[in-house]
Amino acid sequence: MNAPVLSRRLFLASSTAVGGGLLLSFDIEGEAQAAGPATLSAYLKVSPDGKATIASKIPEVGQGMRTALPMIIAEELDVAWEDVIVEQALADTKVYGRQVAGGSMATTLEWDGMRRVGAAGRWMLIQAAAAKLNVPAAELTTEPGRVVHVASGRKLAYGDLAQAAAAIAPPDPKTLALKDPKAFRIIGKSHVQTDTDAIVTGKPLFGIDVRLPGMVYATFVKAPTYAAKVASADLAAAKAVKGVRDAFVVDGGTALDGLLPGVAVVADSWWAARRGRNALDVAWADHPTSTQSTASLAAKAAEFAKTGAQRAARADGDVAAALKGAAKVVSAAYDYPFIAHAPLEPQNCTARVKDGKVEIWAPTQNPEPGRALVAKTLNVPPENVTIHLVRCGGGFGRRLINDYMVEAAFIASKVDAPVQLIWTREDDIQHDFYRPGGWHNFTAGLDAKGDLVAWRDHFVSFGEGETFVRSGGMNSTQFPAGAVPNYLHEVSVMPLGIPTGPLRAPGNNAFGFVIQSFTDEVALAAKTDPVEFRRKLLGEPRLIGPEGQNDSFHTGRMRGVLDLVAEKSGWGRKLPKGRGLGVACHFSHLGYVAVVMEVSVAKGQVKVEKAWVAADVGRQIINPTGADHQVQGSILDAIGSTLHQKITFENGAAVESNFGDFPLLRMSQAPPIEVHYLLSDNRPTGLGEPVLPPAPAALCNAIFAATGKRIRSLPVGDQLA
Amino acid sequence: MAYTLTVNGSPHTVDTEPSTPLLWVLRDLLNLVGTKYGCGVAQCGACTVHLDGAPVRACVTPVSRVGSKAVTTIEGVAANPVGAKVQQAWKSLDVPQCGYCQAGQIMSATALLTATPKPTDSQIDEAMDGNLCRCATYPRIRKAIKSASGQAEA
C-alpha cells in the first residue's frame, strides 16, 4: 500500500575485530534523503566466545530503540538474545547515517536495513562453515548461535567461525534472503529493555551521571526575556563563594537556539556553583521582545479572527458558496497554550576542550546539529568535535535542539578542566523550545442529509510572511482534507520572540485536539453518533494523496482502528450521569490511531476512568513491552498536558518555573489503558508519537458527553468548576 | 564543616556547608549518582533516599540534619530484602522508560512495602503521588508494587 520512502543500497565491509572475530561495518546509502546522499551504517561484532556485540546507532531517550534495533539485527543473525551485548554507537553521521531520536522514524527507516545487517552476518558465518565442513552452503542452516548441517547433524558455533567469517567478502545485501516473519524468535516477543537492570540498580547511565577526572561543575544563567544581554553582574560576589572557581559573562548571540548571553559560574561541586549563582545579582539589558505576553499574543490572534486571514494555504472547491448553500453551519474557535517538554533529567552536558579538540558527553536526540553548532561557535573544524551519546532522561523533542551542548562546550573552552553543565529545573522550564500555542477558527457546513460539504480552518500561528516559527506550521493535508469537496485552510502569522520547537508529535499534538473536537461538534449538529459520523466521513477505503508520500492518508486504515476501538470500548453503552465516553482518531508519523476515553466529572474535577487505544503501525510490533510503553506513555502524557499544563508569558518571559506551577501527571491520575494493535499489511512504522494526537480530543469529547461542556481552550484547568 | 554520614552501611566523611543538600553530597562528593536531581524543591521525588528507612527528599535535606541516621540510596537498597524484591519486580515487568525517575520510585515503593506489606490502590496512590514520572510509567509501577507485595493485579 505504501511504497518505501527510501530506496537503499548497502555496502558491506568486513575485517578482523580487535581480539579476533568477525567485525562487520555496513554502509547503507540513502538515495532519497532530501539533504543529499546520506550514508547509513551499523556495526556488528561476533567474538570467539559467541557473543554478538551490536551497536545501537540511535540515541536512547526512553523510546526503546537501544533494544528494538539490536533485536532486529539479532533476529536475522540468528543469535540468542542472551548472547547479545548492546553498545551505544558514537555520534558520527559519516559512519552511521541518520542518528536522530525524533519523528518516530527509526523503525520506519531502519527496519529493512537492520534486518540486512543481521542477515549479512549470518550469510558470512554460513560461508565460513561451508568451507570448514566442506559442504555446499546451500546445505547449511542456522539455529541460534550455530550453523547446522542438517544431513550430517554437525553443528558449528558462531564463535568458532567468527575468525574465518571475517575473511569472507561480504554479500550484496540486496541478494540476501530474509527470514520468513513466521520464523521470528526474537522480533514480536517482549524483551526487557537493554538498560533496565542498570536503571533499577542505580548505575551511572545518564548525561548527568558522567564523571571525568578533574571535572568541575557549571551553572549558566540567562535572561528571562530571551536573548537579552547582561547589563551587570556581581562576579566578585559569586567568586567569593566557597568552592567557586570562576564566574564570567558570556556575550552570546541572538539566535535563540545558539549560545545566548548569560553568566557562567564554575565550581568544585554543582551546589557551590548554584550558591555562586545566587550571589550574582544579574541585571539584564532591555530587549525588544519584553513587551510580549500571553495576553498580547491572544489579542493579536483575536484581531486576525475578526479581520480575516493573511493567506490561503489550500482551497478546494468554493467554501464560501458551499457555506451559503448549507443546511446547517457550525462555527467554533479553538486555542491551545504553549507547553514545555520538562523531561525529568534537566538539560545537561559534559565537555572537555583541549588543544583545539572538543569532546562531548551529551544526552541529545540529535547530535549532528550540535556538532555543527559547537564547531561554529568555538571556531574549530567539526571533525575535531567528538560526541558520546549518553542515555537521556527523557526527550520528548526537547533534546533535538542542542543549546545546552554549545553552552557546556563554550564554558569548557574558558576553563582548564572538563566541565559538566547542569541546568536547574527552573532553567529548563523557562528556557524551553516550547510547543507553540495556536488558534483555529473553524466553520463547517452540512447539507440537508447531514453530510459535511464545507470545512474551513483559519489557523493563527507565529512567523513572518510564509515562514512559520519552528514547529509552528500546519500541513494542509489534515483530514478531512481531500474527503470534503469544499476545503479552505487559511493562515495568519504574527512575529514571536519566544523559542519554540518540536514536542512529541509536533503540530499534530494540537491539530488532533482541535480537528477531532470540532468534528464532534459537527457530528452533534448533524445529529449523528460521533463514531458513525467519522465512519461516514472516512467513506470508502482509499488513499488520499499521492502513493508513497508520508502525509498521504488511507481512510481504510483509519476506519480499521476506529471500528476496533469502538468495539473494545463498548462504544454506545449507557453510562450513569456524570460519566461520558469520547472518541477521536488521528493520523500522524505514518500511524493510524483511534482512542476512546471514559471520564467521570464530579465537583468540577475530571477523572479519566479508562482509555482504549487501537493503533495500526503496520504488520509488525517489534518489542511489545516497549511498544506498550510508548502507547500508554503517550496517552498519559496527553492526559497530563490536556488537563493541567500551560506556559504563560509576561514581559517576554515564562511565568511558570517548576513542577508546582507546571504540573506533571501523577500516579493517582493515571487510568488503566487497554492497548490493541491492528496488524495490517504495511511496513512497520514508529510508535513514539502517533498515539498522542487523538488523546486530548478523546478526553475533551468525553468531558462533553459527561457534562455538556465543550472544551475549546486548553488546558481544561478549572473550566468545569 | 566536616560531617560523617553512614551511607549504605559505610561511614563517609565530607567537608561542606551545613546547608548543602544531601542530594549534592551524594552525587558530587561521594560519587553516588544513582540518586537523581529533578526539581530541587521536593516536587518530583527523583532524589528520594531513606533516612533510617523513611523516605525523604534528598534535595531539601541539608547535610547538617542527617546526623547519625542511616542513609540508604538506590545503590544500597538491595541489602534490604524488600528493596531487592522491588527491584526484581521492576525488572521483570520492565517498568522503566527513560528510567530517570526510577531510583526515586523504587526508594518510595520500598519504604511503602516495608511499612505496608500489602498496600491497597489508594495506599499506593498516596505513597507514590509525590514521585513524578515524566514518561508516565505509572501503570507498570502500580503493577510492580502489587507483584512485589505478592498481590495479583486486579
Ligand code: FES
Ligand atoms: S529533586 Fe528532590 S524532589 Fe525533585
Ligand code: FES
Ligand atoms: S521513566 Fe522517564 S521519568 Fe520515569
